[in-house]
Amino acid sequence: MSKLLENVVGEFAKLPGVGRRTALRLALHLLRQDVEDVDLFAGAVYQFRRDIRWCRQCRNLSDDELCPICSDPKRDKTTICVVEQVGDLISIENTRQYNGLYHVLGGVISPIQGISPSDLHVDLLTDNIRRLGVREVILALGTTIEGETTSYYLTKKLQPLGVVVSVISRGIGFGDELEYADELTITHALRNRRPL
Amino acid sequence: MSKLLENVVGEFAKLPGVGRRTALRLALHLLRQDVEDVDLFAGAVYQFRRDIRWCRQCRNLSDDELCPICSDPKRDKTTICVVEQVGDLISIENTRQYNGLYHVLGGVISPIQGISPSDLHVDLLTDNIRRLGVREVILALGTTIEGETTSYYLTKKLQPLGVVVSVISRGIGFGDELEYADELTITHALRNRRPL
Numbered sequence: 001m002s003k004l005l006e007n008v009v010g011e012f013a014k015l016p017g018v019g020r021r022t023a024l025r026l027a028l029h030l031l032r033q034d035v036e037d038v039d040l041f042a043g044a045v046y047q048f049r050r051d052i053r054w055c056r057q058c059r060n061l062s063d064d065e066l067c068p069i070c071s072d073p074k075r076d077k078t079t080i081c082v083v084e085q086v087g088d089l090i091s092i093e094n095t096r097q098y099n100g101l102y103h104v105l106g107g108v109i110s111p112i113q114g115i116s117p118s119d120l121h122v123d124l125l126t127d128n129i130r131r132l133g134v135r136e137v138i139l140a141l142g143t144t145i146e147g148e149t150t151s152y153y154l155t156k157k158l159q160p161l162g163v164v165v166s167v168i169s170r171g172i173g174f175g176d177e178l179e180y181a182d183e184l185t186i187t188h189a190l191r192n193r194r195p196l
Numbered sequence: 197m198s199k200l201l202e203n204v205v206g207e208f209a210k211l212p213g214v215g216r217r218t219a220l221r222l223a224l225h226l227l228r229q230d231v232e233d234v235d236l237f238a239g240a241v242y243q244f245r246r247d248i249r250w251c252r253q254c255r256n257l258s259d260d261e262l263c264p265i266c267s268d269p270k271r272d273k274t275t276i277c278v279v280e281q282v283g284d285l286i287s288i289e290n291t292r293q294y295n296g297l298y299h300v301l302g303g304v305i306s307p308i309q310g311i312s313p314s315d316l317h318v319d320l321l322t323d324n325i326r327r328l329g330v331r332e333v334i335l336a337l338g339t340t341i342e343g344e345t346t347s348y349y350l351t352k353k354l355q356p357l358g359v360v361v362s363v364i365s366r367g368i369g370f371g372d373e374l375e376y377a378d379e380l381t382i383t384h385a386l387r388n389r390r391p392l
Contacts (some may be wrong), residue, residue, distance in 0.1 A: 001264065001286065002257045008244040011237045016225050022213070024283055029212050030245050031257075038245035041207045042238040048204040049226050049234035061198045061227075068197065087220055090197065 057128060059104040059121055061086050069093075069102060076100045080128065081138040082154060084108055084147070088140065100138075103128070108141060108150040117153055125154075129161055136164040143170060253324060255300040255317055257282050265289075265298060272296045276324065277334040278350060280304055280343070284336065296334075299324070304337060304346040313349055321350075325357055332360040339366060 005027060012023035030038050054060070055067035058080075062068070069075055079100030083089050089102050105120040107113070128134065137158055141147040155165050171189040172181055181189075197205075201223060208219035226234050250256070251263035254276075258264070265271055275296030279285050285298050301316040303309070324330065333354055337343040351361050367385040368377055377385075 001289075002248065002259045004240075004244045004248050004259050005257050005282075008240045011240040014237070015222055017218070017221075024286065025213075026211055027244065028281070028283060030241065031248065033245070035245055039242060041210070042242035042245075044200075044204045044207040045226065045241070046235060046238035048200045048223065049229070049231055049238075052198065052200050052227065061201050063198045063200050085224070086201075087224060090220065093197075 057124075058102045059106060059124070060089060060102060074099075077132045078135045079138065080125070080132075080134050080136075081140050082125070083140050084142060084150075092140065100136075101128075101132075103137075105141075105150070108144070108146040109153060110146045120150070122154070122157060126157065126161060129158070129163055134163055136166060139165065139167045253320075254298045255302060255320070256285055256298060270295075273328045274331045275334065276321070276330050276332075277336050278321070279336050280338060280346075288336065296332075297324075297328075299333075301337075301346070304340070304342040305349060306342045316346070318350070318353060322353065322357060325354070325359055330359055332362060335361065335363045 008027045008030070009020060009023045012018055012026050013020050015023075018026070030041075051063070053062050053064070055062040055070055056065050057070045058067060060067040060069060064071070076099050080103050081089075081092065081098060081100055082103045082105060083092065084105055084107065086104055089104060092098050092102075103121070103125045107115045107119060109115060109117055109120070125137075129137065137154075139151045139154060141151050151167060158165050169192070170185065171192065172178060172185065178186065204223045204226070205216060205219045208214055208222050209216050211219075214222070226237075247259070249258050249260070251258040251266055252261050253266045254263060256263040256265060260267075272295050276299050277285075277288065277294060277296055278299045278301060279288065280301055280303065282300055285300060288294050288298075299317070299321045303311045303315060305311060305313055305316070321333075325333065333350075335347045335350060337347050347363060354361050365388070366381065367388065368374060368381065374382065
C-alpha cells in the first residue's frame, strides 16, 4: 500500500469508534474533495489542539481567557450549573432553556481513573460563588456511582457557603420505554411522582 | 461555543457517516491527545491529499509514478485484475491469494452519475495488455447493473485482443444465510453448482 495512504488510514483508525475499514473509507472520501477543503480540515484540527484554551472562570473550552458564556453580559451570574465535561455543557446549551453560568469539572471523582476531588477545580468554583454572589448551584452530573459520589462531595462543600444546591431531576426520559428502564430509575420515578 | 471548537466540529461533521454529536466526541478526544500526536494526524491528512498520485500504469493510489504493486518484480505481469476502486484492490490484496497486476477503473459506467466508458482509462488498460503481453484479464466488479454493464463492455473491448477474459465467481458468500439471499443469487448459485 502507498505510504501516504497507509499513514492517513493509520491516523484515522486511532480515532475512537473508527476501524481500519472506516478509516480507509474516510481517506478515499478526502480524495474526492478539493485540496483546499482538505487543507481546511487539517488546519482546523491542527489549530484547535494548538490554540484552544480553558476559560479561567468556568473551565469551558474557549478561544480567549473567558469563554463566550462567561463574557456574555446577558447571562445570569447568580446561578452556576456544574457539569462533568464540555459535551454536557453543549447539550444543555442546545436546549436554550438555561441562562446561567457553568462550572466544568473535567471529570468525576474516580479512584480507578485516578481522579481525586483536587482535580475538579472546586476552589475555583467556591471562589466564583463568593465573588459573583451566586445564589444557586445546579448539579447536573451523571447517574453513575462516581457521579453520585461527586454530587454528594460537592453538596457537602457548597452548602456551608449559604448557597442553594439543587440537582437535576432523574426519571424516565422522553421517548424511553418503561419496559426497558432499570429498577432504580423506576423506583426513583415512582417516589418522585408529581400531581398532574 | 468557542470558534476553534465550532470549526473542528463542523469539519469532522462533513465526513461521511459522522454527525455533529460524533464530531464533538472526536474533537474532545483530540484534546486528550498530545499536541504532537494531533499534529501528526493533521499532517497525515494534509500530506495525503497534497502528495498522493495515481500509478501511471494501473491507477492505484501511489507515492511515486509507479505503485508498489506495479514496481514489484515478483508480481506476475501476465495477469491483470480489473476493479472498480482502490478499496476493492486492497480487499483482494488482503487475501494474499493474488499475485498479478491490477487496473483500477475509478468507477463503473453510470449515465446517472455521468460516468461514461471514456472515464475508465480503458485505453491505458489495452495498452498495458499489449505492452506487457498479458494473457488473462480477471473482471472483479460489483454485481450492480452498472457493474454488469461495465463487465460486458470490457469483455467486448478486450476479447479482440486475444486475451482470456474471466469473471470472479458469484454465489452465496461464506457466512451468508441462504434464507436471506436474493433470488438472482440463489438462481445463479444453483446453475453454477460444482460436483464435490
